[in-house]
Amino acid sequence: MSHWDAIVIGAGVIGTSVAYNLAAMGAKRVLVLERDQIGAGTTSQSSGILRTHYSVIENVVLAQQSWAVFKDFAGHLQDEDASAGLVRCGYLIAAPQGPKLEPLAQSLAAQQAQGIEVHRLSAQEASERLPICRFDDAALIGFEPEAGFADAYLVASSYARAARRLGVKFMEGECVTRLVLTQQTVTGVETTRGVFHAPVVISTQNIWAQELAQWTGIQVPLTPERHKVMALQGPEAYTSAMPVYKDLGSAGMLYCRSYGGQQMLVSEGTAGEALSGPDNTQGDVSMDDVMHVGEQVAERFPSFAEAGLASSWTGVYDVTPDWNPVLGAVPDVPGLVVGFGFSGHGFKLSPVVGRVLAQQALGLPTDVPLTPYALERFRTGQLLHGRYGSGAVA
Known part of the structure; x- marks a missing residue:
């Protein structure tokens, strides 16, 4: 069981959403590795507020599509017992x-x-x-x-249950110690339990995304x-x-x-x-x-x-310099897809972020363009600045 179609690092509300969407899109062997327990990290600390109001239009689009999921969450997961609260x-x-x-x-x-x-x-x-x-x-x-508002932990646990139903494997208490790279291309991850192989790894590590810099040498602008x-x-x-x-x-x-x-x-x-x-x-x-x-x-x-x-x-919060997330593939490290730097907005955007990261990982067209959220924007200066100031409504 060491070979997988995709590996997700992190089982918060973003990681569980990614895992469910991967399986729903046809990935047969998906592994999720969580250092603690499902939803026990920053997801459990969320205030749970849901809105589409942003001064960055790209975020408005993500939030609008996510709201459509939240208001019919049981239908989205095809699970009458699922609830977002x-x-x-x-x-x-x-x-x-x-x-x-x-x-x-x-x-x-x-x-x-x-x-x-x-x-x-x-x-x-x-x-x-x-x-x-x-x-x-x-x-x-x-x-x-x-x-309105909802329960982020309940959403994460509902996503995890639905993902398990589709065959996703969750391993809790399993800390990733490094990415396995072959000529700077991702081929898997290493944990204290051993090496797990996959052609694509999706990092939803939140504040722990800084580890990517140690593992790959790429810049991770995150505080x-x-x-x-x-x-x-x-x-x-x-x-x-x-x-x-x-x-x-x-x-x-x-x-x-x-x-x-x-x-x-x-x-x-x-x-x-x-x-x-x-x-x-x-x-x-x-x-x-x-x-x-x-x-x-x-x-x-x-x-x-x-x-x-x-x-x-x-x-x-996992905060980037422009208070907006980094989403998508990392060109310098083929096989690595990331979702970090949500700066307090992760729960609001989690249904659609999970979908587009899964699409990116599977080589499919994404429902929402990810170019504005690319890591490269911090090199080129094309930042997503909100109009209200740092820390406010991005």
Whole structure:
């Protein structure tokens, strides 16, 4: 059992999606190697927000096609028991007068041109949807009714189950130690258990993608960043019927959503704490951090000035210099296909990213052009810069 049609490194939400799509497209012998457990890495730390709003049009296309999968996830996997845990509550995004206003207007127009249902709301209309929030300073408010949030771990485990049904082999607790190269062409991988041979390897290693530089000598422009997330217990409920909210007017460009009962999940949409290497263990969330975010929340959600901290945790992003992913084949290393650098967007894009990476690995035309996401863009300077700034809505 050492020879395979394709090997996937990593069994997070991207890797499991790739594995399922490979098998669904006809690959008979697919092996997935996961250093920990399925979905136990950065996937388990995801805030789970789903939207198509991006200021990079290529991301809008990926997110739009992915949403079509999420809203019929059981049908997509042909498994009536499969669930994404989808809550279709909508997505509100607002900007005051200032530098974020025109980028927001342009992004909303681009979504509409793509055929996505997006509405411009008055402050009163926004308040009817999110009554615990104040919109008196908003110069522009966009509302995407076909949006919400879901459960990334549940999605990864559902993909894995569907992939297994199609014959995919998963090996957990199996750490890849190097790529096996013959004249700089991939012929397999080596693990502590031995060598597994395949003509193509798909790396979905997230923050561990830096290992590719050690194994191949290619440049991997990637920085692991730790981000802090909090659940605040307020006096008023942030119900699951209320939309996800993105506040371009706050210092941290907050994003927040219902977290059950009276609780709000909230985090900042700015750059986080850069780490020296891959590490997804839980970091500290200090009371200074809580106060910093809590003050911004209270400005926008007045009743949450009295909120308490219910829980907090950290998640780690695999961040590229332009905050957008690297997708596709690596010309300098034939047989290697990569998907890394999602910068916090991986879960939103995972269904279609899994499909196009599988297509690339099998030598098929990709449903979405991958040239804009090529690793070479960091050499040529053709970066995918978002209009809101680093760490925000790319």
